[in-house]
């Protein structure tokens with residue numbers, strides 16, 4: 001069984017403050033965040049292996065800034081039972097999916113922009129994006145990663161993070177999804193949390209449980225043809241994307257991208 005672990009940092013137990021996820025200042029808080037992050041990945045790897053996974057690839061999706069972009073995991077502390085990808089651009093790595101992957105597990109996810117109880121909630125860019133829709137359905141980064149996996153027929157079976165992202169993921173992917181909530185947002189930068197040691201056990205158990213039924217969740221397909229709508233916070237944020245192939249500016253703040261399917265729309269716009 002091949003398993004793809006897609007991970008982000010904001011939804012990890014113990015992480016609540018932006019300083020814990022921002023590599024550019026290289027403060028102690030970020031290095032604490034990396035430790036917490038790596039150990040949650042390890043928990044998911046253990047769970048997947050005990051469920052019978054024979055090949056596990058971890059893909060860090062957290063943009064921590066500069067040389068830390070998609071590179072926040074601590075190599076020396078990663079479980080021996082996985083391999084991991086450091087990519088240059090988010091959604092760049094598709095090899096495992098193209099080869100055929102049985103399931104994806106999403107660890108450390110955060111809720112979409114504008115979620116009141118979403119810890120560190122945002123969509124792609126907290127400063128630049130305020131709303132993202134796939135064929136009219138509002139989505140966050142869980143939706144983007146799920147659509148990426150779904151493009152190659154890979155279902156998402158587990159989402160971990162705060163309560164808000166678990167709710168968002170079930171709304172999008174259905175009740176067959178296994179979720180593990182490791183904290184409850186009290187606001188964007190505050191939460192009631194489960195201690196990391198217990199959260200990791202919950203994630204390990206959740207990963208094992210989720211992989212018992214590979215057909216519990218359908219691979220996510222936003223629909224064909226696909227229309228992606230991005231609302232930017234301010235008009236200047238839209239400028240860099242405006243002239244890309246397949247894009248149409250519909251008003252000061254809003255860009256629409258169309259394609260035969262989600263991936264053709266996303267890849268012409270995002271890269």
Ligand SMILES: [Zn+2]
Pocket residue numbers: 008009010061062063
């Ligand atoms: Zn992130």
